[in-house]
Amino acid sequence: MPLGIDKSDFLQEKNKKLERDLRTKDERIVALETENAMLYLKLAQMRSSLQCSREEVSGLQSQYDSETKFRQNVIESALKFKQELESIKRKLAALQRVAVDLPIQFQNDIKHANSVVQRHRHLFVSQTSSLSTMQEQLSQLQGSLQDITEQHAKEKKRRQELHNVLMELRGNIRVHCRVRPLMDFDCGGEDTKMLGSSGTKSEVVVHYMDDENVCVRTTKHNKVFEYERVYSPDESQEFVFDEVQPMMTSLLDGYNICIMAYGQTGSGKTHTMLGSHKNEDYHLRMEPHKDEGVIPRAARELFRLISEKPEGTISVEVSVVEIYNNDIRDLLSGDPSAKHDVITGADGSLSIPTLTSSPRTIELRKQLVQKKVDKIQDVMSFVQYGLRMRRESATMVHEHSSRSHLVVTLTVNSQAPNFLSKPATPSPAPDAPAGGRDRRGRSLSLMTTASFESPPQSPIVPSTPAVIRTKLQLVDLAGSECVGMSGVTGVALREASNINKSLSALADVLGALAEHRPHVPYRNSRLTHFLQDSIGGDAKLLVLLCVAPAQRYITETTQCLGFGQRARQVQRGPTKRRLPSSAEKVGGFGKASFR
Numbered sequence: 347m348p349l350g351i352d353k354s355d356f357l358q359e360k361n362k363k364l365e366r367d368l369r370t371k372d373e374r375i376v377a378l379e380t381e382n383a384m385l386y387l388k389l390a391q392m393r394s395s396l397q398c399s400r401e402e403v404s405g406l407q408s409q410y411d412s413e414t415k416f417r418q419n420v421i422e423s424a425l426k427f428k429q430e431l432e433s434i435k436r437k438l439a440a441l442q443r444v445a446v447d448l449p450i451q452f453q454n455d456i457k458h459a460n461s462v463v464q465r466h467r468h469l470f471v472s473q474t475s476s477l478s479t480m481q482e483q484l485s486q487l488q489g490s491l492q493d494i495t496e497q498h499a500k501e502k503k504r505r506q507e508l509h510n511v512l513m514e515l516r517g518n519i520r521v522h523c524r525v526r527p528l529m530d531f532d533c534g535g536e537d538t539k540m541l542g543s544s545g546t547k548s549e550v551v552v553h554y555m556d557d558e559n560v561c562v563r564t565t566k567h568n569k570v571f572e573y574e575r576v577y578s579p580d581e582s583q584e585f586v587f588d589e590v591q592p593m594m595t596s597l598l599d600g601y602n603i604c605i606m607a608y609g610q611t612g613s614g615k616t617h618t619m620l621g622s623h624k625n626e627d628y629h630l631r632m633e634p635h636k637d638e639g640v641i642p643r644a645a646r647e648l649f650r651l652i653s654e655k656p657e658g659t660i661s662v663e664v665s666v667v668e669i670y671n672n673d674i675r676d677l678l679s680g681d682p683s684a685k686h687d688v689i690t691g692a693d694g695s696l697s698i699p700t701l702t703s704s705p706r707t708i709e710l711r712k713q714l715v716q717k718k719v720d721k722i723q724d725v726m727s728f729v730q731y732g733l734r735m736r737r738e739s740a741t742m743v744h745e746h747s748s749r750s751h752l753v754v755t756l757t758v759n760s761q762a763p764n765f766l767s768k769p770a771t772p773s774p775a776p777d778a779p780a781g782g783r784d785r786r787g788r789s790l791s792l793m794t795t796a797s798f799e800s801p802p803q804s805p806i807v808p809s810t811p812a813v814i815r816t817k818l819q820l821v822d823l824a825g826s827e828c829v830g831m832s833g834v835t836g837v838a839l840r841e842a843s844n845i846n847k848s849l850s851a852l853a854d855v856l857g858a859l860a861e862h863r864p865h866v867p868y869r870n871s872r873l874t875h876f877l878q879d880s881i882g883g884d885a886k887l888l889v890l891l892c893v894a895p896a897q898r899y900i901t902e903t904t905q906c907l908g909f910g911q912r913a914r915q916v917q918r919g920p921t922k923r924r925l926p927s928s929a930e931k932v933g934g935f936g937k938a939s940f941r
Contacts, residue, residue, distance in 0.1 A: 519856075519887045519888075519889055519913045519914065519916050519918075520574050520886075520887065520888045520889070521573045521574055521888075521889045521891060521910040521911075521913050521914050522573060522574060522575040522576070522577070522586075522589065522888065522889070522890050522891065523560050523571070523573045523575070523576045523577070523890075523891040523893065523907070523910060524576075524577040524581075524586060524614065524618060524890060524891065524892050524893070525552055525554055525560060525576070525577065525578060525579050525893055525895055526579060526613060526614040526617075526892065526893070526894055526895070527579035527580075527895070528541060528542050528548060528550065528579075528895060528896060531612070532547070532548040532894065532895075532896040532898065532899075533546070533547060533548050534547040534548070534898050535547075536548065546897070547896060547897055547898040548896045548897065548898070549896065549897040550895045550896065550897075551563045551564070551895065551896070551897050551900055551903075552893055552894070552895040552903055553895075554576060554577075554578040554579065555570065555576070556576070557575060557576055558572055558573065558574070558575065558576055559571070559572050559573075559576060560573070560576045560893075560907070562900070562903060562904060562907065564900065564904075569904070569907075571907045571910065571911060573891070573910060573914070574914075575589050579895070582636060583618075583621070583636060583637060583638060583639060583643070584634075584636065584643075586618065586640070586890075587640055587643040587644075587647075590605060590640060590643075590644070590888065591643075591647055593605070593886060593888065594644060594647045594648055594651060594818075595651065596886055597648065597758060597816055597818050598648075598651055598652070598655070598660070598758065598760065598816075599923070600760075600814055600816060600923045600924045601816060601885070601886055601922075601923055601924065602816055602817045602818075602819075602879065602880065602884055602885035602886070602924065603816075603817070603818045603819070603885055603886050603888075604817075604818075604819040604821065604877065604880035604881075604885045604886070604887045604888070605619075605640060605644070605818075605819070605820050605821065605888045605890065606819075606821040606823060606877075606880075606887065606888070606889050606890065607619045607640075607821065607822050607823060607890045607892055608823050608849075608889055608890065608891055608892070608906065608909060608910075609823075609825060609826075609891055609892035609893055609894075609906050610825045610826050610893075610894065610899060610902035610903070610905075610906060611748075611824070611825030611826070612825065612894060612899075613825060613892040613893055613894045613899075613906070614892045614894075615748075615822055615823065615825060615890075615892045616639075616748060616822055617637075617639065618639055618640060618890055618892055619639045619640050619641050619752075619820060619821075619822040619890075620639040620640075620641055620642070620729075620733075620822065621635070621637045621638050621639040621642065622637040634646060640820060640890075641729060641754055641820045641822075642722060642725075642726055642729075644756075644818065644820060645722045645725040645726065645756065646722050648662070648756065648758070648818065649662075649720065649721055649722060652720075659760065659761045660758060660759065660760050660761070661758075661759045662720070662725075662756055662757065662758055662759075663756070663757040663759070664724075664725050664728050664729075664754065664755065664756055664757075665678065665754075665755045665757070666678050666728055666729055666731070666732030666733075666752070666753075666754050666755075667752075667753045667754075667755070667876075668732070668735075668736050668750040668751060668752050668753070669750055669751040669753070669848065669872050669873050669876065670749065670750035670751075670841075670844075671750075671840065671841060671844045672844050672847070672848060672871060672872050672873075673872065674872055674876060675750075677731070677732030677733075677735040677736060678728060678731065678732055725756070729754055732752075732754075733752075736748065736750060736752060748822065748824045748825065749824060749841040749845070750824055750841075750845075751821065751822070751823050751824050751845075751848065751873055752821070752822040753819060753820070753821050753876065753877075754819075754820045754821075754822075755817055755818070755819050755820075756817070756818040756820075757815060757816075757817050757818075758815070758816045758817075758818065759813050759814075759815055760813065760814045760815075760816070761812070761813060761814075762812035762813065762814050814924050815924065816924050817879075817885070819877070819880055819885070821877070823849065823873075824845040824848075824849075825845070826845065826846055826849050826902060826905070826906075847871065848871040848872070848873040848874070849873075851867065851870040851871035851873065851874050852871070852873060852874055852881075853909055853912065854867055854870065855867060855868060855870075855874045855881060856881070856909075856912050856913050856916055857912060859881070859882070859916040859918065860912055860915040860916045860917075866882070868881075868882070882918065884922055889910060889913050891906055891907065891909070891910045892906075893906055893907065
């Protein structure tokens with residue numbers, strides 16, 4: 347360093363220069379950093395722009411692909427449309443050719459149609475007269491058919507009336523048959539879903555044919571039975587009674603009537619005679635019920651007919667009897683177990699004098715003391731009381747099997763005309779002397795010569811009115827049963843044995859009557875003895891056969907229908923009309939002589 351120069355000044359200068367350089371470099375660094383930051387920001391913007399460009403390019407590529415595909419489809423559709431257009435052009439050319447030929451073909455068709463119309467017009471004109479003739483003939487045939495139908499109905503009704511008259515003249519027993527519908531218990535242990543199916547126990551073998559014939563189909567052959575009336579399973583209680591109703595008029599005309607239900611156990615006898623077991627009161631109502639049986643309907647009809655007669659001229663008594671184990675038991679008495687006997691009267695009529703009949707008093711009927719039975723409710727009250735005493739038990743065949751024969755008897759007492767009244771013997775005057783003479787010594791007996799003297803002053807004794815007594819017997823027989831099928835033992839077995847014996851005795855009686863044997867075994871059973879008047883010809887008798895349609899009962903059904911055939915063969919002679927005790931029949935013309 348040259349002498350005389352201050353080093354501190356030199357260093358300071360150099361230091362300042364270095365500081366300036368340092369500041370310059372720092373500023374350069376800051377500027378570079380700022381520039382770097384700007385570059386980074388610009389780089390980020392460029393990257394974002396690049397990403398957007400890529401996405402835009404991708405979208406444009408997708409759009410391009412879609413447009414390309416659409417263009418391809420358009421090209422294919424255009425080709426297809428071009429082909430179709432070519433086809434349409436060909437068809438149009440064909441149609442044009444047809445259109446050219448169409449007027450000619452149309453004219454030819456019109457000509458042909460005109461010729462056909464002309465031909466048919468001629469045929470129509472020619473057949474119109476024939477049709478008018480046929481219509482007239484049809485009207486005549488319809489009129490003739492209507493006349494023949496009406497004539498047939500009249501002739502059929504007349505034939506039935508003549509048949510009934512012939513039956514009455516012969517004294518034949520009228521037999522009706524009722525086929526009940528299938529019931530669940532007919533399955534006999536089989537599935538109820540198989541009810542009525544072929545080959546099962548419940549298969550239907552009894553078929554309703556018409557109102558006079560019933561057919562039983564067996565393995566060998568078919569048997570057809572003919573009766574006065576046959577009821578199908580669909581016919582109601584009311585319809586059945588409509589056939590019975592005319593007999594009620596005969597009751598008031600002086601004839602005894604007996605209606606008897608016969609059949610095996612469970613065949614519907616009690617339902618037919620009384621009504622449904624579902625109502626223990628047997629539908630005792632003021633108005634008739636659809637399930638009412640013959641007994642309540644007969645009582646209704648009887649009191650309806652009585653209401654048309656002069657008041658006080660007819661009275662009715664009712665008795666309810668069961669024949670149990672061949673013993674007659676009065677179900678209206680205080681002691682139903684007491685036994686009764688049938689007594690033959692002087693005139694040959696049968697009666698049971700120990701029976702209770704209304705209006706006698708028993709504890710049940712205190713409200714009816716000294717009153718006549720004059721309405722259906724009174725009769726059915728007695729019947730209900732008797733039914734509570736009647737023997738019933740359940741068997742394998744029927745839940746409510748009757749173990750006795752039930753006989754409901756309505757006795758009608760009708761006043762006969764006054765000229766039939768029996769004159770009473772006049773009593774002597776109070777102070778008449780012994781020997782039947784008055785104070786003047788004249789006899790009080792009837793004089794045969796006329797006298798001008800004044801008649802004796804004796805008290806007037808009214809004549810005894812003549813009474814005609816007729817009976818309506820309504821019989822619900824116990825059902826015949828096969829012991830092996832019903833499964834009864836002990837007491838029930840004894841009951842079944844007595845039931846079958848009494849029904850067998852009834853068949854024997856009908857057989858004897860049909861064959862005109864000199865001896866008819868009425869006394870072989872209490873049942874036949876008790877019903878001797880009705881069976882033997884002193885009553886109009888109707889037997890209602892009740893049969894079940896199932897295969898398992900075919901033996902009993904065939905036996906029941908055979909019983910009805912034998913009953914129809916019985917000819918008892920004309921039914922006798924009841925007369926008061928003061929008159930008797932003379933000859934066959936119904937003249938009366940007076941005692």
